[in-house]
Amino acid sequence: MAKYWARANRIVRFQINRMPEQIKLSDLLEQIQDTIQTSFEGETYWISAKITNVKKYETNRRCYLTFEEYEGGVKTAEIRAVFWANYYSEIEKFEKITKQQFKNGIEIICKVKVRFHKVYGLNLDVVQIDLAHTLGTIELERQQTLERLLKENPTTIQLFDGVYRTLNNRLPLPLVVKNIALITAPNSDGQRDFIQEITKNKHGYTFSVKEFLTTIQGDTAHKLILDQLHLIEKSNEDFDVVAIVRGGGSQTDFKPFEDYELSKCVANFPIPIFTGIGHDRNQSIVDLMAREQKTPTKVASLFVEHNFEFENRLIELKTMFFDLVSEQIQNAKDDLDNAKRIVKLSSPQAILNRGFAIVTSNNKIVTDPKNIKENSEIQTLLRDEIIFSTVTKKDKNGKGIDL
Amino acid sequence: MTYSEAFVKLEELVAQLEEGDIQLNKLTAKVKQANELIAICEGKLRTIETEVNEVAKSATARKKKKNE
Numbered sequence: 001m002a003k004y005w006a007r008a009n010r011i012v013r014f015q016i017n018r019m020p021e022q023i024k025l026s027d028l029l030e031q032i033q034d035t036i037q038t039s040f041e042g043e044t045y046w047i048s049a050k051i052t053n054v055k056k057y058e059t060n061r062r063c064y065l066t067f068e069e070y071e072g073g074v075k076t077a078e079i080r081a082v083f084w085a086n087y088y089s090e091i092e093k094f095e096k097i098t099k100q101q102f103k104n105g106i107e108i109i110c111k112v113k114v115r116f117h118k119v120y121g122l123n124l125d126v127v128q129i130d131l132a133h134t135l136g137t138i139e140l141e142r143q144q145t146l147e148r149l150l151k152e153n154p155t156t157i158q159l160f161d162g163v164y165r166t167l168n169n170r171l172p173l174p175l176v177v178k179n180i181a182l183i184t185a186p187n188s189d190g191q192r193d194f195i196q197e198i199t200k201n202k203h204g205y206t207f208s209v210k211e212f213l214t215t216i217q218g219d220t221a222h223k224l225i226l227d228q229l230h231l232i233e234k235s236n237e238d239f240d241v242v243a244i245v246r247g248g249g250s251q252t253d254f255k256p257f258e259d260y261e262l263s264k265c266v267a268n269f270p271i272p273i274f275t276g277i278g279h280d281r282n283q284s285i286v287d288l289m290a291r292e293q294k295t296p297t298k299v300a301s302l303f304v305e306h307n308f309e310f311e312n313r314l315i316e317l318k319t320m321f322f323d324l325v326s327e328q329i330q331n332a333k334d335d336l337d338n339a340k341r342i343v344k345l346s347s348p349q350a351i352l353n354r355g356f357a358i359v360t361s362n363n364k365i366v367t368d369p370k371n372i373k374e375n376s377e378i379q380t381l382l383r384d385e386i387i388f389s390t391v392t393k394k395d396k397n398g399k400g401i402d403l
Numbered sequence: 404m405t406y407s408e409a410f411v412k413l414e415e416l417v418a419q420l421e422e423g424d425i426q427l428n429k430l431t432a433k434v435k436q437a438n439e440l441i442a443i444c445e446g447k448l449r450t451i452e453t454e455v456n457e458v459a460k461s462a463t464a465r466k467k468k469k470n471e
Binding site: 335 | 425428430
């Protein structure tokens with residue numbers, strides 16, 4: 001037994017003597033940190049990458065994300081990144097100006113600093129986003145979509161003097177808008193604004209509004225809106241117009257309304273479409289294909305005013321009609337009065353009243369003096385008396401009625 | 404007889420009277436006929452006027468009621 005322990009102690013001593021030299025992990029990472037700092041301290045770099053794993057913390061004003069790069073579908077680079085509180089405003093600026101959400105999958109160009117932390121590892125601190133690049137990309141995509149719409153739908157989408165004329169936005173409106181199909185997000189400001197304006201309109205008009213509720217924002221919004229349009233088209237209800245509205249905090253997500261398929265469907269839709277998707281400065285492609293009114297309230301107000309214009313035209317027509325009828329009745333009265341006057345003046349009694357006489361012979365009115373011979377008996381009717389006479393002489397009346 | 408029929412006949416008679424086309428011995432009968440036509444026209448015109456005024460009044464009343 002003593003032999004055994006002596007041998008074991010020899011082996012342990014041998015192994016301890018043979019252990020490699022070691023340093024602490026923190027020492028190593030500090031060396032890495034120093035090396036990185038030496039190389040990258042104070043330097044900033046513009047990079048182009050796709051963003052993923054975006055986690056925004058609005059209350060802390062921080063955003064964590066991952067930058068990725070792909071070549072031929074294969075990921076070639078990846079690194080974690082962060083917007084610290086003092087640069088969080090870059091995200092807000094991005095969303096406000098580009099009308100796009102800062103979300104997974106988009107490509108951005110941004111300025112970064114390299115930072116290494118012994119606990120948190122290697123990171124890029126984002127200090128600026130190149131908005132011009134993003135805007136340029138959006139504009140390029142937009143132009144490509146518009147060109148495709150024109151090219152692939154030549155009979156229903158045309159461009160005249162910078163204005164898009166589509167089958168839909170040229171459809172005549174009915175004289176009175178009554179039945180409305182409303183596409184909007186449930187419990188949204190847009191829905192509330194539209195319904196309030198339409199139901200509490202100052203003229204007291206009543207409308208029938210059927211709601212087609214769906215998500216208006218996000219990656220699949222364009223498909224969901226398309227689904228609602230198909231439902232409306234297949235519906236047995238006779239809609240006069242379609243209103244697509246959104247409002248409130250939806251300023252950032254403009255993208256669904258730039259989608260080719262949705263824009264094409266709107267341009268070719270058989271019922272007039274009005275958009276009020278809550279943005280003041282820019283027009284989406286869907287706006288261009290339909291009739292744009294900027295806000296939900298403005299769309300509703302347009303329907304009310306359209307009906308008010310019709311009512312005014314009706315009142316004008318009614319006034320004009322009754323004026324014409326009155327004029328016609330007055331003309332008839334005047335014509336009748338004129339006829340009465342002529343008839344009255346023509347009566348035999350009126351003739352006698354005016355001092356004329358009627359000559360009769362053998363109880364017949366003498367209209368032709370040739371029928372009266374000399375020595376014949378005639379009667380002269382005056383207003384109050386009859387004079388009986390015998391004709392002694394006849395002569396031509398050379399004076400006419402010049403008495 | 405409608406207003407138009409009566410008035411057309413009246414116009415014919417008036418034209419004859421104005422032209423002096425009527426024999427004096429037929430004048431009384433023609434004047435009598437004209438007066439009958441005038442009475443028909445006046446009666447019809449009065450009815451039409453009353454009816455039109457009633458329609459106009461009811462249209463205005465409907466609008467007022469709607470605005471209240």
